[in-house]
Amino acid sequence: EAGVVQSPRYKIIEKKQPVAFWCNPISGHNTLYWYRQNLGQGPELLIRYENEEAVDDSQLPKDRFSAERLKGVDSTLKIQPAELGDSAVYLCASSFGGGSTDTQYFGPGTRLTVL
């Protein structure tokens, strides 16, 4: 069974430029998450989707970040414009359900460098 797929794996951009990350979750997983992992830290949740609905976006900086999950499958996370502090690894995860006993499966991440 294929795992969570993310692209690109690496992205280098200059500040003020836009950038987008794509995620394809494990087939059948209704819940999709986007996390940001700063160097030397654990991942922190940005947004959680249940099917097409964003049920928790309280940690998403909405002035520059946006996300969508059309048709309740693939998802895109966008930053516009990027700032130096956005340099991090952006992780996508999926799970069958959103409960505390549901295991989240992570993709390899996209490492973003903002110059």
Added chain:
Amino acid sequence: GNSVTQMEGPVTLSEEAFLTINCTYTATGYPSLFWYVQYPGEGLQLLLKATKADDKGSNKGFEATYRKETTSFHLEKGSVQVSDSAVYFCALHFGNEKLTFGTGTRLTIIP
């Protein structure tokens, strides 16, 4: 709020040594507890989990027991290998709230 405190790294051990990575948590209720591992250049992988008090999670020779009395979920392995070198994250998940991670512990095993 919920939080996880992990043993700070980095940790360096010789092959076949005994490993303990400490993890304690603070939560408003009784969360599920997880250990994730991140190998170099890869995403996080679930190593083991426990969903209620006194449960023991185990996988690949690693074990951790959910201790409600001490609010702990320490990771142990009896004999580590070079291939165990990675970053280990303790995490908790309570109810409908977010998965909360510790800061990670980098483990290096030398031959």
